[in-house]
Amino acid sequence: xxxxxxxxxxxxxxxxxxxxxxxxxxxxxxxxxxxxxxxxxxxxxxxxxxxxxxxxxxxxxxxxxxxxxxxxxxxxxxxxxxxxxxxxxxxxxxxxxxxxxxxxxxxxxxxxxxxxxxxxxxxxxxxxxxxxxxxxxxxxxxxx
Amino acid sequence: xxxxxxxxxxxxxxxxxxxxxxxxxxxxxxxxxxxxxxxxxxxxxxxxxxxxxxxxxxxxxxxxxxxxxxxxxxxxxxxxxxxxxxxxxxxxxxxxxxxxxxxxxxxxxxxxxxxxxxxxxxxxxxxxxxxxxxxxxxxxxxxx
Amino acid sequence: xxxxxxxxxxxxxxxxxxxxxxxxxxxxxxxxxxxxxxxxxxxxxxxxxxxxxxxxxxxxxxxxxxxxxxxxxxxxxxxx
Amino acid sequence: xxxxxxxxxxxxxxxxxxxxxxxxxxxxxxxxxxxxxxxxxxxxxxxxxxxxxxxxxxxxxxxxxxxxxxxxxxxxxxxx
Numbered sequence: 001x002x003x004x005x006x007x008x009x010x011x012x013x014x015x016x017x018x019x020x021x022x023x024x025x026x027x028x029x030x031x032x033x034x035x036x037x038x039x040x041x042x043x044x045x046x047x048x049x050x051x052x053x054x055x056x057x058x059x060x061x062x063x064x065x066x067x068x069x070x071x072x073x074x075x076x077x078x079x080x081x082x083x084x085x086x087x088x089x090x091x092x093x094x095x096x097x098x099x100x101x102x103x104x105x106x107x108x109x110x111x112x113x114x115x116x117x118x119x120x121x122x123x124x125x126x127x128x129x130x131x132x133x134x135x136x137x138x139x140x141x142x143x144x
Numbered sequence: 145x146x147x148x149x150x151x152x153x154x155x156x157x158x159x160x161x162x163x164x165x166x167x168x169x170x171x172x173x174x175x176x177x178x179x180x181x182x183x184x185x186x187x188x189x190x191x192x193x194x195x196x197x198x199x200x201x202x203x204x205x206x207x208x209x210x211x212x213x214x215x216x217x218x219x220x221x222x223x224x225x226x227x228x229x230x231x232x233x234x235x236x237x238x239x240x241x242x243x244x245x246x247x248x249x250x251x252x253x254x255x256x257x258x259x260x261x262x263x264x265x266x267x268x269x270x271x272x273x274x275x276x277x278x279x280x281x282x283x284x285x286x287x288x
Numbered sequence: 289x290x291x292x293x294x295x296x297x298x299x300x301x302x303x304x305x306x307x308x309x310x311x312x313x314x315x316x317x318x319x320x321x322x323x324x325x326x327x328x329x330x331x332x333x334x335x336x337x338x339x340x341x342x343x344x345x346x347x348x349x350x351x352x353x354x355x356x357x358x359x360x361x362x363x364x365x366x367x368x
Numbered sequence: 369x370x371x372x373x374x375x376x377x378x379x380x381x382x383x384x385x386x387x388x389x390x391x392x393x394x395x396x397x398x399x400x401x402x403x404x405x406x407x408x409x410x411x412x413x414x415x416x417x418x419x420x421x422x423x424x425x426x427x428x429x430x431x432x433x434x435x436x437x438x439x440x441x442x443x444x445x446x447x448x
Contacts, residue, residue, distance in 0.1 A: 023181035023231055029173070029252075031245065033448050036170035049447065052377055052440055054424045056447075080447055087167055092448050101175065105253050108173075112245060112448060120421075120440075121447030122378035134379040135446035138417065177368050193367065196297055196360055198344045200367075224367055236368050256368060264341075264360075265367030266298035278299040279366035282337065 004060030004115075005079045006051055011090050016077050025074040025097035029104035031112050033092040035085045039135075043128035049082045049091065052120040056080075063114040071107035073098040078111050080121055148204030148259075149223045150195055155234050160221050169218040169241035173248035175256045177236040179229050183279075187272035193226045193235065196264040200224075207258040215251035217242040222255050224265055289314050290353045294325065295360040304329050318342065319349040322361055333363055369394050370433045374405065375440040384409050398422065399429040402441055413443055 001019075013032075020028065038044055060078060067076055076096040085091060094111045098104035126132045145163075157176075164172065182188055204222060211220055220240040229235060238255045242248035270276045294311050296304045315321040318340045325331065339362040340347050342354060346362075353359070374391050376384045395401040398420045405411065419442040420427050422434060433439070 021178070021232060026178055026180035028176040028178060030176075031249070032172040032174075033245070034165070034170055034172060034241075036243065037167035050378060051447075052375065052421070052442065055421050055426070055440070055442075058425060088165060097178075099180065101177070101253075101256060105175070105249065109245075109249050116445070116448035118445065119447055120377070120442050120445055122443065123446040124378070134382070134443070136379060136413070136417070136444040137446055138444060194298060195367075196295065196341070196362065199341050199346070199360070199362075202345060260365070260368035262365065263367055264297070264362050264365055266363065267366040268298070278302070278363070280299060280333070280337070280364040281366055282364060 002057070002061065003064035003077055004057060004119075005077075006053055006056060006060075007079050007081050008083050011079050011081060011093050013090070013093055016079060016093060017095055020075045020077060020095050020097040022074045022097060024099060026099055027101035027104040028095065028097045029101070029108040030096070031092075031094040031108050032090055033112070035087050035089050035091055037087045039125060044087065045126045045128050046084065046086045047126060048084050048124040049080070050122050050124065051080070051082050053082075056119050056121055059119045060115060063111055063118065066114070067096070067107045067111050070110065071098070071103040072100070073103050073107045076107060076111065078115060080115065080119070082121070146201070146205065147208035147221055148201060148263075149221075150197055150200060150204075150226050151223050152225075152227050155223050155225060155237050157234070157237055160223060160237060161239055164219040164221065164239050164241040166218045166241055168243060170243055171245035171248040172239065172241045173245070173252040174240070175236075175238040175252050176234055177256070179231050179233050179235055181231045183269060188231065189270045189272050190228065190230045191270060192228050192268040193224070194266050194268065195224070195226050197226075200263050200265055203263045204259060207255055207262065210258070211240070211251045211255050214254065215242070215247040216244070217247050217251045220251060220255065222259060224259065224263070226265070290355040290357075292321075292353060292356070293358045295358060297360065298363045300331055300333065300361055300363055303331055313353060315353055317350050317352055318347060318359065321353050321359065322349075325361075337364055338362055370435040370437075372401075372433060372436070373438045375438060377440065378443050380411055380413065380441055380443055383411055393433060395433055397430050397432055398427060398439065401433050401439065402429075405441075417444055418442055
């Protein structure tokens with residue numbers, strides 16, 4: 001089973017979460033990235049995520065493995081949507097189970113931060129005003 | 145609607161999460177506390193949570209309001225189970241939506257930390273060896 | 289002399305064998321009231337590990353014992 | 369002279385109008401290859417804002433252009 005995956009269809013969270021349950025896990029932290037109706041002050045109607053799939057899966061897997069090395073966690077998964085998404089849709093899901101909550105939170109935060117900054121996935125936003133564009137943040141990605 | 149609540153029956157997460165959705169929210173962080181099968185090296189068969197309900201609701205509500213003041217969040221909720229729980233059951237749920245992920249994570253962590261240290265709820269653990277006891281952590285509650 | 293309802297939770301309730309009781313006391317403040325009940329019932333938790341509430345909200349140990357009030361001694365909490 | 373397949377993503381693909389193409393080049397390394405393609409196609413992203421991959425994994429800009437390889441220039445990512 002992959003720790004990181006790309007999904008072309010809506011992400012089903014319940015089975016992802018269930019896979020992380022373990023009798024020795026007392027804490028579960030999760031993160032969901034939702035498509036917002038605005039970005040940098042512009043109204044957004046929807047977006048498209050594109051990935052360099054082969055490398056994205058490889059780099060995503062590396063991020064998750066690093067989380068296992070750095071934090072005392074029991075299990076973790078991350079899934080990122082690609083394709084067309086509407087406002088409100090789930091773009092990315094991260095879940096981490098651990099004995100204690102500190103490691104669960106820290107690993108969850110680490111995974112989403114690293115996935116956003118390293119995994120080759122690009123966001124193409126469609127604006128209410130009719131235009132559209134790729135987001136190529138400079139130079140350190142802003143905390144979004 | 146209360147921001148903090150006590151639940152005598154299993155917590156239903158889906159409606160809690162759905163209530164936090166908002167078109168301007170791009171980030172959602174949640175925390176779940178699960179009943180572990182061990183604590184401080186002893187095998188645990190299950191536990192009971194008891195609350196001073198009137199004050200727990202009041203203090204829980206204060207914690208949530210503080211989170212709204214301290215962090216740039218869109219919405220937040222916390223529900224804590226009381227009564228008998230088996231290993232693996234959900235003891236507490238926290239969910240926070242925000243425009244950006246930093247505030248969502250920070251507020252989620254704040255809420256669970258404060259609820260655990262301030263809200264009058266007590267855990268009574270039943271051990272596999274047959275005995276049982278109340279947990280009254282000293283003096284600063286350990287990071288569990 | 290004040291008459292108050294005292295609520296017991298968790299290990300305090302187990303030790304007392306009651307969830308609540310009516311207490312008559314001339315203790316000048318909540319700390320003295322706890323000391324009185326502690327020596328009567330043998331509570332092992334020292335006052336500095338407890339918090340105290342009066343009429344449904346946290347109170348100070350130096351607060352006077354209000355006649356007719358409901359008082360709770362709060363052992364160290366362990367929710368979550 | 370090496371023959372490689374170049375993959376374009378996001379704004380690079382839009383500018384090039386292609387997702388991939390075969391390229392013949394005598395560039396000594398990946399940085400020189402990008403410079404060549406940048407001047408040919410007018411890519412606005414400078415090399416210091418890109419990463420580069422060869423045959424499905426990240427590579428260094430100083431790596432030689434392997435004949436028959438698949439090369440991708442990675443614009444700043446924006447997942448999540």
